[in-house]
Amino acid sequence: MADGEKIIQINIEDEMKSAYIDYSMSVIVSRALPDVRDGLKPVHRRILYGMLDLGVRSNSAHKKSARIVGEVLGKYHPHGDTAVYDSMVRMAQEWSLRYMLVDGQGNFGSVDGDSPAAMRYTEARLRKIAEEMLSDIDKDTVDFRLNFDDSLQEPTVLPTRVPALLVNGASGIAVGMATNMAPHNLTEVIDGTIAFIENRDIDIEGLMKYIKAPDFPTGGIIYGYNGVKDAFETGRGKIVMRAKTELEETNSGRMQIIITEIPYQVNKAEMIKKTADLINDKKIEGISDIRDESDRNGMRIVYELKRDAIANVVLNNLFKYTALQTSFSINNIALVKGRPEMLNLKDLIREFVEFRHEVVVRRTKYELKKAEERAHILEGLIIASDNIDEVIKIIRASSSPDEARENLIERFNLSDIQSRAIVEMRLRQLTGLEQDKLRSEYEEIMKFIEDLKDILANEGRRMQIIADELLEIKNKYGDERRSVIEYAGGDFSIEDMIPDEEVVVTISHLGYMKRTSLDEYKLQNRGGVGSKGTATRDADFLENLFVATTHNYLLVFTAKGKCFWMRVFEIPEGSKQSKGRAIQNLINIEPDDKVLAYINVKNLKDEEYINNNYIIMCTQKGIIKKTTLEAYSRPRVNGINAITIREEDQLLEAKLTSGEDEIMMALRSGRAIRFNESKVRPMGRNASGVRGVTLANDKDEVVGMITVPDSSNEVLVVSENGYGKRSEIEDYRVTNRGGKGVKTINVTEKTGDLISIKNVTDDDDLMIINKSGIVIRLAVKSLRVMGRATQGVRLISLRNNDSIAAVAKVEHSEDEEVVELNEDGTIKENPTNEDTDNNENGKELDTDDQE
Numbered sequence: 001m002a003d004g005e006k007i008i009q010i011n012i013e014d015e016m017k018s019a020y021i022d023y024s025m026s027v028i029v030s031r032a033l034p035d036v037r038d039g040l041k042p043v044h045r046r047i048l049y050g051m052l053d054l055g056v057r058s059n060s061a062h063k064k065s066a067r068i069v070g071e072v073l074g075k076y077h078p079h080g081d082t083a084v085y086d087s088m089v090r091m092a093q094e095w096s097l098r099y100m101l102v103d104g105q106g107n108f109g110s111v112d113g114d115s116p117a118a119m120r121y122t123e124a125r126l127r128k129i130a131e132e133m134l135s136d137i138d139k140d141t142v143d144f145r146l147n148f149d150d151s152l153q154e155p156t157v158l159p160t161r162v163p164a165l166l167v168n169g170a171s172g173i174a175v176g177m178a179t180n181m182a183p184h185n186l187t188e189v190i191d192g193t194i195a196f197i198e199n200r201d202i203d204i205e206g207l208m209k210y211i212k213a214p215d216f217p218t219g220g221i222i223y224g225y226n227g228v229k230d231a232f233e234t235g236r237g238k239i240v241m242r243a244k245t246e247l248e249e250t251n252s253g254r255m256q257i258i259i260t261e262i263p264y265q266v267n268k269a270e271m272i273k274k275t276a277d278l279i280n281d282k283k284i285e286g287i288s289d290i291r292d293e294s295d296r297n298g299m300r301i302v303y304e305l306k307r308d309a310i311a312n313v314v315l316n317n318l319f320k321y322t323a324l325q326t327s328f329s330i331n332n333i334a335l336v337k338g339r340p341e342m343l344n345l346k347d348l349i350r351e352f353v354e355f356r357h358e359v360v361v362r363r364t365k366y367e368l369k370k371a372e373e374r375a376h377i378l379e380g381l382i383i384a385s386d387n388i389d390e391v392i393k394i395i396r397a398s399s400s401p402d403e404a405r406e407n408l409i410e411r412f413n414l415s416d417i418q419s420r421a422i423v424e425m426r427l428r429q430l431t432g433l434e435q436d437k438l439r440s441e442y443e444e445i446m447k448f449i450e451d452l453k454d455i456l457a458n459e460g461r462r463m464q465i466i467a468d469e470l471l472e473i474k475n476k477y478g479d480e481r482r483s484v485i486e487y488a489g490g491d492f493s494i495e496d497m498i499p500d501e502e503v504v505v506t507i508s509h510l511g512y513m514k515r516t517s518l519d520e521y522k523l524q525n526r527g528g529v530g531s532k533g534t535a536t537r538d539a540d541f542l543e544n545l546f547v548a549t550t551h552n553y554l555l556v557f558t559a560k561g562k563c564f565w566m567r568v569f570e571i572p573e574g575s576k577q578s579k580g581r582a583i584q585n586l587i588n589i590e591p592d593d594k595v596l597a598y599i600n601v602k603n604l605k606d607e608e609y610i611n612n613n614y615i616i617m618c619t620q621k622g623i624i625k626k627t628t629l630e631a632y633s634r635p636r637v638n639g640i641n642a643i644t645i646r647e648e649d650q651l652l653e654a655k656l657t658s659g660e661d662e663i664m665m666a667l668r669s670g671r672a673i674r675f676n677e678s679k680v681r682p683m684g685r686n687a688s689g690v691r692g693v694t695l696a697n698d699k700d701e702v703v704g705m706i707t708v709p710d711s712s713n714e715v716l717v718v719s720e721n722g723y724g725k726r727s728e729i730e731d732y733r734v735t736n737r738g739g740k741g742v743k744t745i746n747v748t749e750k751t752g753d754l755i756s757i758k759n760v761t762d763d764d765d766l767m768i769i770n771k772s773g774i775v776i777r778l779a780v781k782s783l784r785v786m787g788r789a790t791q792g793v794r795l796i797s798l799r800n801n802d803s804i805a806a807v808a809k810v811e812h813s814e815d816e817e818v819v820e821l822n823e824d825g826t827i828k829e830n831p832t833n834e835d836t837d838n839n840e841n842g843k844e845l846d847t848d849d850q851e
Contacts (some may be wrong), residue, residue, distance in 0.1 A: 024175035028340055032174035034181075036334040036343065037355040038133065038158040039165025041172060043087045046076040048101065049155055051126050052134050062105045062123035069119050078148045085119045092124060097168050098183035098217045099477065101130040111218070111262075111299075112269035129477050133160035140366040141359045159359045161469050162477075163189050163352045165334060169214075177340060179333040182214035182231070182239065183264075187478035190470045196349045197463050204233050204346050211345065212485060213239075214328070219261035219482035220244055223325070228485075232345040235332035243324040244484065247311050250304075254288075255311040257318070259301035261482075263326045268292070271323040272301065278321055286314040308581055313570055356466045361456065368452040371445055373417075378442040380418025384425065385435045387412070391422060500551045505571060506580065507544035509769070509808060511595055514580030515550075515571040545811055548600050555632060556587060557597040557617070557654040563632055563642035564589065568600075588638050597654035604633040614657045616677060617642065618665055618692055618705040621649040624737065625689030626680040629656070644688040653705040662708040664732065666717060666744055666757035669696040673741030674732040677707075691738045704757035713759040714785060717745050718768070718795060720803045721752035725792030726760065726783045746791040756807035767808045768796055777810075 034041050040048070050072040056063045069084045077084055090096045092104030095111045106122035109115055116122065126134075141159035146152070169183040192210035196202055213228045221242040222228065231237030241263035248256045262268055272292060278284045286309030293300040305314055319325040332343045336351060343351070384391045394411060398404035405419040414422070428434060455461050503515040548554075550569040557563055564587040572581045583595050603609055610630040618624045625643050632642070643651060657677055666672040673693045680690060693702065706715070708729055715732070718724035725745060732742060745754055758766075762781035769775050776796055783793070796804075 028174045028177065029335065029338060032172035033177075033179055033333060033335050033340055034165055034170040034172070035157055036165060036336050036341075036348065036351045038160045039163070039168060039170060039334075040158065041087075041170070043077055043079070043084060044091065044101075045158055046072050046154065047084065047088050047091070048126065048130055048134060048158065049137075050076060051102075051124075052131075052137070056125040058103065058126050058128045058131055060125060062103070062125045065104075065106075065119040065122040065124050068124055075152055076147050076154050081119070088124060089116045089122075091130075095218050098215060099129055099162075099167055099186060101127055101133070101168075103127045111267070113267040129162060129473075132162050132473060132477075133158050133164060135159065135161060136359065136363050139363045141362045157355075159363075161356075161473055162186070163193060163349070163470075165352070166211075166348055170334070174340075177333055178331060180329055180331045181334070182328060182330050183216060184211060184213075185215035185479070185481040187474055188212060188215070188481065190474040190478065192345075193349050193353060193470055194467050196346070197353060197467050202346075204344060207345055207349065208232055212481075214330075214483065215481045216241065216264035216328075216483045218264050218266075220263045220484075222483050222485045225485065225487045227327075227330075231330040231332070235330070235342040235344045235347075237330045239328045239330060241326055241328055241483075242319060242486075245315060245324075247315075254307055255305045255309070257303040257305065257311060257315055259303070259324065260299055262299065262301075263323065264328060266323045266326060268294070268299070268301070275303075275318065275322045284314070284317050284321055286310070286317075308572060308585060310570060310572060353466065356469075357462055360462050360465055364452050364455045364462075368449060368456070371449045371452060375442065375445045375449060376415065377418060377421045378438060378445065380412075380414050380421055381425065381429070381438050382442060383412050383414065383418075384408075384422040385430075385438060388430060395423065500549050502547055502549055503568060503573075505544070505546055505548050505554070505568060505600070507583075507598060508580065509767070509806070511583040512580040513571055513583055513586075514574035514578055515548075515568060516574060544598055546600055549602075551603075553601040553604050555599040555601055555615070555654075556583065556595055557599070557642055557651060558589060558593045558639075559596055559650045560590065560593045561617075561641060561643040561645040561651045562589075562593070562639045564639040565604075565632075565636075596651055599654060599656045601629065601632075601656065604629075612659060614659055614677070614682065615642070615654055616657050616661075616663060616680070616705075616707060617654045617689070618652050618702055619643070619645065619649045619689070620652050620701040621646065622665070622667075622691060622693040622695050622702050623649065623689040624663070624665070624680055624692030624705075625687060626657075626677060626682050627685055627687075628682050631685045641686055644686055646688055652702055655705065655707045657707050658709070662734065663692070663705065663737075664708060664715065664729075664757065664759075665693045665705045665741070666703050666754055667693065667695060667700055667741065668703050668753045668755070669700045670719075670743060670745045670747035670754045671696065671741040672715075672717070672732060672744035672757065673737070673739055674708075674729075674734050675737045675739075676734060679737045694738060694740045696740070703755050706757055706759040708759060713761055715744070715788075716758045716760045716766070716780065716783070716809075717754055717792070718756045718758075718766075718804060718807045719745060719747065719751040719753060719792070720755045721750060722768075722794055722796045722798050722804060723751040723792045724783070724795045725790055726780070726785050727788040728785060729759075731788040743789045746789060748791065751791055752803060755804055758807065758809045760809060763811070765810050766795075767810050768804055769806045769808075770796075770798065770802050771805045772799075772802045774802075780809075 030042055032041065038045065047068070051068055053075070054063065054068060054071050056068065065085060065088065068088065069081050072084050073081055088102055089104070089108050092100055092102040092108050094100060102124050103126065104122060104124050107117035108122060136159050137155060143156045144153040145156055147154050165181065166184045166189045167186050169181040171180045172178065188211045192207045195207065195210055213222050213225070221244055223240040223242045227237040227239040229237070231239065243259045243263060244261035246258040246260065248258055250256060262271065272290055275284070276290055279287050286306050287303050288306045289304040291302040291304070293302055303314070303318070305311060332348065333340050334343060336343070390411070391408065394407045395404045398407055401423055404423050405416065408414055408419045408422055409416065455465070503517055505513065505515050507513040548568045552568045554566040554568060554571070555563055556566060566586060570586065574580055583589070589595065599615065610633050611628060613629040615627050615629060615632065616624065623646070642654070645651060659677065661677050662674060663677050664672055664674045683689070695701065713729060714726050715729055716724060716726045723745070727744070732744070744757070745751065747753060760780045764780045766778045766780060767775060768778065778795060786792070
């Protein structure tokens, strides 16, 4: 230990507390948080002032960045050169600051995250708007303090005419607190500030009529307004930002998603790379290629879609999983009188206006002082000019300038300043013209002094000056807002991008589906001529057609008892003539499974609706199951179990019911049962169900199930050898479930087994598909109603050992050909559909066949 030194014992806990508090306050006040008045942190303020000091103004040549950084480091900012250069670079990047303060020349980085060139390569100078922030700094408008080594003075704040904190925002992490302030549009901010000046009692809602939302340098879309409102009202809020997108169609018919603007602070190259990774990992599907076609004219990122991809669905997945949608958390903390405070919109504007008022007052006092000093000198010069001969005589008689000044003071009662000015007068000021100028300048300066005094005495005038200067800034630098506001947006929802409109969903027999605008059907059918509906593949036809809205749900049931969801807008859109897309490509169905039923559901989020409607399912072995729609209201990508299928059984039908419908099930043996669905209690998804009908033997099975909301429909049954018949529903008495049922068609060797049951009206057609591949369309209204126990009539004539493979009910169409075949396979000239053979004329064979 050196001589004279001594050790002082202190408590380490107290010392650490004190040291940490000192450190944290230093970071808060002198590094990380902006001042509410000029919106700048110390480093930015020192850079701008250093550039002014160095003379690199907007109308001068650029200077090397290294020279500027050295100036700032050596005079004002005793930190690393990297900190200063990085801060200066950010002030020169158009994607970082809404209104750039530095005019950079050279490589200042890119929106892709490329680093700027080293400071020895780049050059910079102030921008005009930055000079507006420095204007009047030499008029005692702000306080100065000593720099780090007490050798120079630096401003504590800039006397800015620009509301920079609102206009450019700020971000910084201090100790125990952070700030993240969004940039805004200069035009809007100045309009709002002037509105505040004119009415100090204006509320935040009133200010929001002028300042609508943040305005980001990179543009984009502000999605939803609640976060903006929260931020303006409280100083904290979360703003959702989305990229600006367009959909384009290529010459080959593929769709492209074009990105022209991205959210603020998103690294474009990193975003594209992460998107490509998500595509490779199969988390985003439907994109075949990504290209960055950005150039000096603007940004253009192209996502090329696969031929069968749905553009809106892909776009929503991009919003969901990539940086095309990000959030900006606003936290308006700034230094107010040296203390950090949370500020709302009105607080920020009020603090700026009060600061500008202080600047105007100090500037006016400074100008008044200078004007009075000049007026005082002019008064002396005018006295001298009025007595010029005597003044010259006194000066010539004096032995020294000091003696001359003293003699003048004594003779004319002048001040020391006036006497000095007279002694230092030039000979040209003795001319008559110069004397007139002195009097004219004196009169003008006296008027100016009166005006300055009036400004200091009248607060209204001072406020008007602030408003006028703001309008001048607005006229010089104001521009249109870049960020578009989508007021209707909110929390992310996939259907937000898709309008809820009516469409026609068509599903073919082989499972090809599409949706078409309802307007296309309405427009083409008007006039009564009709038009061709859908181009289908060989041996395929349109089996399901229904009107739905794009936000409806489509429940898809498969033979293995699984249920899949689709939103109607996820079904590929196509024209009336297009073929559609195979259902297997739209849902994750197993290769050995097949789709059996489609149910259109209005809304799976309406509790009343899903709790009062049911799904009724039946299997080939006669099992029936009823489950509330609510059990299917939580979609999963890979589907869910809708029913537990027992061994050697499979799901046959699924129908949506109201809870009060009647159920009819038909058996291959020619019997059918009718019972009320209330006889089946609701059960869970994983249940296997209860017995709906008793099979006649081991080879017997259920061939179909229909639901009967009322008795207006009729029942049509078809056997495999082409016989069928149409009967009244009332012919089938209501029984309990689980019985053997009643005879619905008299099954003989000639008719073959029953293969189908449908509920029909005169407005339906039947599509009959033979095993040989022939498809025939019959009008239901051509079949007369007959008793339930008859053998029926021949619907079609079959050749050789051909038989019916399937029967479907479709909507009646006048422009489709309705035919019937002869025994040899030729088309009958005048089909009657009443062709009878033996007891085929509708005579009842046996009525005593009830359970």
